[in-house]
Amino acid sequence: MQYKLPDETLMLQDTVKRFVDKELIPLETQLPERPNSYELPQELHLDLTGKIHEMGLTARETPEDAGGAGLGPLDNCIITEQVHRSTAGCGVFSATFASMLYELGTEEQKNKYMVPSVKGEFHGSSAFSEPVAGGDMAGIQTTIEEKDGGWVINGNKCWIFKANTARFILVLTRLKGTKRHDGMQWVIVDADTPGFKVGREQKMIHGQNTYELFFDNCWVNKDQLLGKPGEAWSSGTDYLFSGRIQIAARAMGIADRCLEMAIDYAKIRHTFGKPLSSRQAIQWMIADSAIELHTCRLMVYDAALRAQEGEKVFIQTAMAKIYATEMVAKIVDRAMQIHGAAGLSDETILERCYRDIRPMRIYEGTSEAMRSMIAKDLLR
Structure with missing residues (x-):
């Protein structure tokens, strides 16, 4: 590999480091105790996310033509490293899932979910972990099947971050009747979809709690499928x-x-x-x-x-x-x-x-x- 970082990457590293030293580290004393001890007061959070947006660091890996920063994995890695020098960093630099929506989504899905996420108007979450499938992603059992002109989801997820405030969830499912790697499917589920429920809060050792999700005959229209059927x-x-x-x-x-x-x-x-x-x-x-x-x-x-x-x-x-x-x-x-x-x-x-x-x-x-x-x- 190239062991000396490119000059532009070093400049980015320095910019983010100065932001963390000036803006985030002084706020560490204002972080609450558990649970959810990454969360700053709302006014501070909005102020910081606004500054991050002005720096052009929202949706870092999403291409610039979609409103993102257009950064590659190395630059994104450098930013993440600097941000997490402060315990206040996790709560303000959060995932938008814009890259996945950019790569797999239709124009309608991009306009509805990706663009507002990049602008910071709302956020989404992703859900693939289940009680029976964590690192073994191919072992998921949440199913989706075609019905009544749309698709019906049944199953449950766990250990999902920010599900309680997410406007939408990217849910990994499998086409009913398929096994392991075959038939896996992403689907976008709006938070207010009938049959979808955010369950109990799962209190964690660290600063951000997670949530259970339940899908009970949760019907979504066909436009909510993300990517080609069965190719997730x-x-x-x-x-x-x-x-x-x-x-x-x-x-x-x-x-x-x-x-x-x-x-x-x-x-x-x-x-x-x-x-x-x-x-x-x-x-x-x-x-x-x-x-x-x-x-x-x-x-x-x-x-x-x-x-x-x-x-x-x-x-x-x-x-x-x-x-x-x-x-x-x-x-x-x-x-x-x-x-x-x-x-x-x-x-x-x-x-x-x-x-x-x-x-x-x-x-x-x-x-x-x-x-x-x-x-x-x-x-x-």
């Missing part, structure tokens, strides 16, 4: 690959901030008449963290650049997600150890980071599932 497997896996790079980038952002905090604290905290930074045990913790973060960046940027150049990145994204999510756990843990009791309290962001990073080894495919897929590919 390819777009669904592309969505997962992109999501794995994004999770890895989030992990790097959190790791970078925690390493920075560990270094700063080690310099000012004294024990037995000397700064912590003079202790070999602390020095080695910081050195190990720096080595692992640098290694991770090379791996994640490589996967993002390969994706940008059109390569198949099934293995690279799995490797990047495994390494990044396990790397950040070690770096956050070391930072907490260096801070001592202060690292366990809400006087720093470390305890929040500790909770935020744990789900990363589960979402978008568990570390164990990723390792099995890598091994299967190598041993075939």
Whole structure:
């Protein structure tokens, strides 16, 4: 890969970093306690999303002719990394699903859902996880069948972010009677569609709760199908690959901030008449963290650049997600150890980071599932 980032990417990185340092980090003390502790007060949220729109960073991967930023996977990865240096970042830089709508949607669907999403008028959500199917996307059981001039959906989903406020849901279903990879279908379900219900809130360890979704003879017209009937497997896996790079980038952002905090604290905290930074045990913790973060960046940027150049990145994204999510756990843990009791309290962001990073080894495919897929590919 090209190990030196392009000048335009470095400029973008610097712009977002300055925005995070100036606008987001000072707001971390205003984040609420759980649940949904990513959510800033509404007035602040609207102000920040407006600034993000002015920067041209809404719908980052959606082409410019559709109102997006037109950025590739590498630039998008760089932005995500910088944004997640702050615990306030997740709540204001959220997915619009505009890219999927751009690639698969009809002109009517784009005008109805994509354009307003890009403008920030409302947001959507996506739903493919089920009680019986998480990382095994081909195992979904929610069905869709043609009936009465439209389509009827039956089944349920779980662990769905922002479903309670979404104007629409992109739901992954399968044509009734099909199995595994065959017959998978995306469908757009409006929040007020009869037969569709947002169920209980699922309280999570980190800062954003999820929701159950239920579809009971939920009828939608034929114009709500997204993409060609039965061909959602390819777009669904592309969505997962992109999501794995994004999770890895989030992990790097959190790791970078925690390493920075560990270094700063080690310099000012004294024990037995000397700064912590003079202790070999602390020095080695910081050195190990720096080595692992640098290694991770090379791996994640490589996967993002390969994706940008059109390569198949099934293995690279799995490797990047495994390494990044396990790397950040070690770096956050070391930072907490260096801070001592202060690292366990809400006087720093470390305890929040500790909770935020744990789900990363589960979402978008568990570390164990990723390792099995890598091994299967190598041993075939």
